[in-house]
Amino acid sequence: MIRKLFKFHGGVHPEPHKSESATAAIRPAPMPSELVVPLRQSTRAAARCIVEVGQHVLKGQRIGEAEGKLGTAVHAPTSGEVIAIGDHPMAHPSGLTAPAVHIRPDGLDQWIDLTPFDYDANDRISMLANLRDAGIVGMGGAAFPSHIKLGTGIGIETLVINGAECEPWITCDDRLMRERGNAVIDGAAILAEVIGARRVLIGIEDNKPEAVESMRKAVAEARPALPMDVIAVPSLYPAGGEKQLIRVLTGIEIPHGKLGGEFGVQCFNTGTAHAVHRAVRFGEPLVSRIVTLTGNADTPGNYEVLVGTPIQHLLPLMGPRPDTDRFLLGGPMMGFALTDLSVPIVKGSNCIIAASPTLFPPPPAELPCIRCGECARACPAELQPFELYWFSRSRNFGKAQEYHLFDCIECGCCSYVCPSHIPLVDYYRFAKSEIWARERESAAADQARDRFEFRNYRQEREKTEKAAKLAAKAAETKAKLAETEGVDNKVQVADGSEDPKKALIAAALARAKQQKAAIKPANTDNLPPEAEAEIAEIEARRQKALGGSEPKPLGVLTTDNNGGEDKQS
């Protein structure tokens, strides 16, 4: 069957340089003396560390718990001892540090108990949680959490498996498809089931005939329940861009600012499909990946590398030639030069290229833009790169966004064709990070404004509350006053005083007197006669002092007075 393929806009034909490493079978990379596993596998989210220094961990044991919306778990890539937890340079163009768990391997490489995940006995939600806890992220480079992408599913018609691998030099997906085609197909079938896709399209650039062959064989062997097509697509960079591959295979044009999921298509990398297969069928979390080591090297190859392996440990495997001046992580179009070779391999690292001045000559000096439009013709995202360049350069970020800056996939086609050698992508990256920073700042400012206003409101409220309380108290006193005036009229009259305050005092005095008089000796039952006599004597003295009234006999006092009874009972 000849399938109709579509064409995406633009694109370029850089030197493929695939042959250097494409013939080298995947070999396991030797175990380094120390693994540095970053808790932050991408810039988006960091995992929360759940191990301690000195703890012994097994291969596949979770060392970082998924945290936040975009978080995924991180696992120990081998068995050994946690020797440190601390900041370490990251595989990031900034060369900044991020928290990492340092593990000294014990050489046994002993797996933790693994339990395959039974999808038939579980629901979708637990499947997604399982993938998150297995640390599955996109292996094409962006390391976007797969469970999030799958979570948007339902209503997805087509699953696209991306085996295009369009960047020059990189061959890790090629080797994976050639050698582990069955696993990739099985992973694709699982992914299709999770998102409810009704067909699977596997796109592979036609410069990888062996991979196409192997995948076709794997599909024939697997006899999947739903139609799966392995399709060779014309080699044109960037055919492996998500939107570009979807366009080529299905003809669906995804507009600016939209994602494939909204149009019934979802795209996953072959490496991701493989990782999903391992996680579901064997319960193995994602602890290793295939990395291409190539470039200006004597023995380029493809290696299965544990996540956390320092890059400098891998370099001897490819034998970089003496004139190598730097190493690129990722491809030559989208990768970046490493500033520090101790950075570890993370889940998204697909390739290390030894670069030399002959292989990658330094770009000629930048000249002014002549508005030739070459870049716009080459742009696969159908943007106007020269406009974006102009607005980014003049820091006119609002305008840059209007021209869909965020649809730029940083593929580098525009810089590649630019006759003025302008490093256009650098400007876009600059503009994007400035815009993000501004968004963070304005969010912080909004928060500060709200909190400041609330504090003012609170202070105001406290003030009014205090005033209200004082007013209430004053009113209460006044009310009491009025009441006392009514009751103690007699006293007032007796005193002949009009002043309410004076009257109040007089009333209080009178009350005190009454109370004093009312006090009677307590606990006087069953007393011997001598004691009773003594009490009577004291009482007489007291009464005399109070006002000279006649002392009452004790018996009367103890029986006829309510107050006394109250006190005793």
Added chain:
Amino acid sequence: MLTALLVMAGIAVVLGAALGYASIRFKVEGDPLVDKIDAILPQTQCGQCGYPGCKPYAQAIANGEADINQCPPGGEEGIRHLADLLGREFKPLSEEHGIEKPKSVAFIDEQTCIGCTLCIQACPVDAIVGAAKQMHTVVEPLCTGCELCLAPCPVDCITMEPVVETVETWKWKYPVIEIRQTA
């Protein structure tokens, strides 16, 4: 059960009333210019401009009482934005109001803190938590770096720590500079 419901309902009513009151009490009289100016100001609420907060300064600019170059946290960029908005000439930051500093957050040395609550009262955005005679601490994401809590502290245990760049907040450098250097 019923009491719980009643209590919850009661709380809801009280809070609703409080919110309603706040919306009336703090209703911003629709002056779009003040709001536009306020949106540009950094909301650090530090008072370096000579006004008790960003909003009053915005009001003063709108009334023509204050110049546009009095806010050090906003820096040159802020002044540029204000100049654009108001159609005025850009002028450098007025020195008497302070200098532009890298963004910092307050840090309380918890060993030295005596729990006097003075800093809590000074903080314009309620970014400090603590109670009388208890150790205090700064909630970092809320701190605007206004430095208003430094002076009131009787034991000088608050310092300003510059915010360190992380992988998340790192920015690509402006390319031209790099090219000129290498060329």
